[in-house]
Amino acid sequence: MKLLTLQDLDAEDSLVLLFDGAFEGQRTLSQALSPFLHALEESAGEWVPNVVKGTRRRNYSRDAVWKALEEQRSEESTSAGLYRTTSPAVEVALRLWFPPVPSELRVNLHVQPLSFFMEAGRCRQFVDMVRAWAACYPVRYAMAHGTADRQLSGAPYFGRDEETSRRDGFDKVYEVFWLNVFGPKLVETVGRERMLSTPAHRVEELPNGSILLVTWPTAADFASDGARQAQARALVHLRPELDFDTVLSTLRARSATLAPVAPRYHPDVAALLARVPDEVAISERQRKIAELNAYRPPEPEEWLPANAALPSDVEHPDRTRELYSYLAERLVALLHTDVPSVFDTSPESLTDVDFHFWRGDYPGRYERSTLDEHVVPAVGAYLGQVLVKNLGGQWIPRLRQEEAQVRVGKRVWLPFLRAQRYLRSRQALLDSSLTQLYRVAERHRD
Numbered sequence: 001m002k003l004l005t006l007q008d009l010d011a012e013d014s015l016v017l018l019f020d021g022a023f024e025g026q027r028t029l030s031q032a033l034s035p036f037l038h039a040l041e042e043s044a045g046e047w048v049p050n051v052v053k054g055t056r057r058r059n060y061s062r063d064a065v066w067k068a069l070e071e072q073r074s075e076e077s078t079s080a081g082l083y084r085t086t087s088p089a090v091e092v093a094l095r096l097w098f099p100p101v102p103s104e105l106r107v108n109l110h111v112q113p114l115s116f117f118m119e120a121g122r123c124r125q126f127v128d129m130v131r132a133w134a135a136c137y138p139v140r141y142a143m144a145h146g147t148a149d150r151q152l153s154g155a156p157y158f159g160r161d162e163e164t165s166r167r168d169g170f171d172k173v174y175e176v177f178w179l180n181v182f183g184p185k186l187v188e189t190v191g192r193e194r195m196l197s198t199p200a201h202r203v204e205e206l207p208n209g210s211i212l213l214v215t216w217p218t219a220a221d222f223a224s225d226g227a228r229q230a231q232a233r234a235l236v237h238l239r240p241e242l243d244f245d246t247v248l249s250t251l252r253a254r255s256a257t258l259a260p261v262a263p264r265y266h267p268d269v270a271a272l273l274a275r276v277p278d279e280v281a282i283s284e285r286q287r288k289i290a291e292l293n294a295y296r297p298p299e300p301e302e303w304l305p306a307n308a309a310l311p312s313d314v315e316h317p318d319r320t321r322e323l324y325s326y327l328a329e330r331l332v333a334l335l336h337t338d339v340p341s342v343f344d345t346s347p348e349s350l351t352d353v354d355f356h357f358w359r360g361d362y363p364g365r366y367e368r369s370t371l372d373e374h375v376v377p378a379v380g381a382y383l384g385q386v387l388v389k390n391l392g393g394q395w396i397p398r399l400r401q402e403e404a405q406v407r408v409g410k411r412v413w414l415p416f417l418r419a420q421r422y423l424r425s426r427q428a429l430l431d432s433s434l435t436q437l438y439r440v441a442e443r444h445r446d
Contacts, residue, residue: 013258013282014089014112015219017130017144017179021105021137029069029078030062032096035136036105037062040092043129045122047090047111049082069096076101088116105137114146117219126219127179127202131212134181138208141170141186145177146222151283152254153177176235178219178227184209190238199233223255261289268439269297271351272358272430279359297430300437302414302421309405309412312397320397324404327381334378345382345389347442350434353382357422358429371423377401379423380416383434387413390438391445409445413437 023032041048050060054068060082068080075098082092093108117123126144134142143150157165158174173182173190187195187209195211196203202214215234216227232248265273273292277285304310314320328345331353335342339356341349363371384406387393393406393413402420405412415437422432 012113012115013146013148014110015114015117015126015144016147016150017107017109017142019105019107019109019130019133019137019139019142019181021107021133021139021142023103023105023137029066029096032103032105033065033069033094034062036107036133037065039129039132039136043125043132045125047084047088047116049084049090049092051083051085053081053083069094088112107133110147115220118221120217123218127212127214130179130181131204131206134210134212135206135208138183139181139210140183142179142181143177144179144219146219148258148281148283148285149222149254150177151281152257173235173238176213176215176231176238178215178222178231180213180215181206182211182213187211195238198237200230223258225252225255228252228255258283258286261286261293263289264293266296268436269430269433271348272354272433272435275355276358276430295430297433297436300413300418300432300440302418302437303411303441304405304414306407306410306412309396309407310398310403313399314397317395317397320404321395324381324384324395324397327377328385330374331378331382334375342382345386347386347390347435347438350383350386350438353379354429354433354435358426361426363423363425363428372420376419376423377416379434380404380419383418383437384413384415386434386438387415387441391442393441408441411441411444413441 048060052058052060052064052068054071056071058064058067065080065082069078072078072080077095077097079093079095082090082094084090089110089112091108091110093106095106097104097106111117117126130142130144145153153175155175156170160168170186171189173186182190182195192205192211195213196205198213200213200215201217202212204212206212213234215230216222221227222231228251229248232244232251235247236242236244263270263274273295276292277288280288332342335353335356339349339352341352343349362375366375380401384393384395384404387406387408388395391408393408396405396407396412398404402414402417404416405414418432418434418437422428422434424432
């Protein structure tokens with residue numbers, strides 16, 4: 001069965017946990033990881049992983065974990081991935097570092113969808129698991145929160161350059177997330193008594209001097225006003241120089257940014273635009289949907305009234321039509337692996353082609369000469385063939401390729417001219433999409 005990885009299932013928000021803990025470097029893999037796996041197995045419940053992946057894939061068991069880690073081991077580190085094959089989707093990236101570098105267990109865990117953690121009981125189990133890990137593997141700082149809101153928080157840089165961020169890490173309280181584990185050094189920087197008196201859902205001192213802090217009973221409703229007020233109170237308590245109203249206003253603005261926006265795309269390009277938001281960071285998707293709701297593609301100009309059509313000026317029209325068919329096949333040859341539907345020569349395949357070119361930013365990646373010589377003719381011919389096959393169009397060949405027309409009803413369309421304009425820029429792939437021209441031609445064929 002297919003693994004449910006976040007790369008495949010990135011349409012929804014997820015709960016992310018980032019945890020970097022220390023352990024005794026002389027321990028064997030099983031000694032080092034047994035407490036980690038025990039807490040995971042005891043607390044994960046409905047989202048416990050069932051697949052282990054190293055160089056090969058195995059059903060989950062501790063033996064499978066040891067084998068995966070041995071397969072991936074180098075002199076200083078090793079890694080493995082834990083996944084699920086049924087919902088909720090889980091991705092646990094494990095990496096262990098060994099001497100001579102400091103021994104460390106690094107965990108990057110995602111559970112999707114975030115809405116799975118609307119229940120207080122599931123959240124409590126999750127917190128108990130992190131508490132058990134933090135008690136066994138001392139951390140400088142660990143956190144769990146919704147992925148989208150974490151992105152909006154400015155993490156992990158918080159206004160710093162990348163080099164400074166990597167060097168200093170979470171060296172002061174930049175933000176308070178849903179779940180936080182503050183290591184002893186950070187606790188002493190803030191003040192142990194101050195941190196223990198933080199107004200929050202759960203504050204607990206761990207035996208190694210770390211402090212666990214959870215702002216709200218449930219992770220999934222972090223954007224509710226009650227959860228935002230709790231988050232603001234905790235942050236301002238730990239950072240007294242901050243103003244509560246300002247912090248709360250910032251958090252509320254983040255909630256507004258993430259509030260769901262119903263798609264209302266222009267009908268001619270709705271099938272194409274519906275795919276675009278998934279290509280931006282999840283924190284930006286609702287903004288992108290709102291932007292695309294307001295987008296209106298320019299009306300196609302690549303047409304003439306049928307009574308103004310340019311007559312064919314080629315000596316052998318049938319041979320030229322065969323050439324157009326050959327050029328269309330070149331697009332099939334170019335894209336068939338990435339866009340299997342290109343074989344169908346259908347309206348849906350036009351949308352798949354549009355999205356492929358836009359996603360890959362062909363105008364930005366390839367030389368203009370390559371596009372004009374090879375891609376434009378193939379795209380124009382393919383668009384024409386779709387009009388012929390699906391709308392009963394008829395080619396009117398011309399010596400100048402950009403003048404070649406396809407008659408559909410009372411209009412003739414110029415597919416090669418459309419292809420030229422289409423491949424000018426990434427924005428032009430939307431403004432002059434093949435999808436839109438087809439839909440307008442379809443509407444005007446009678």
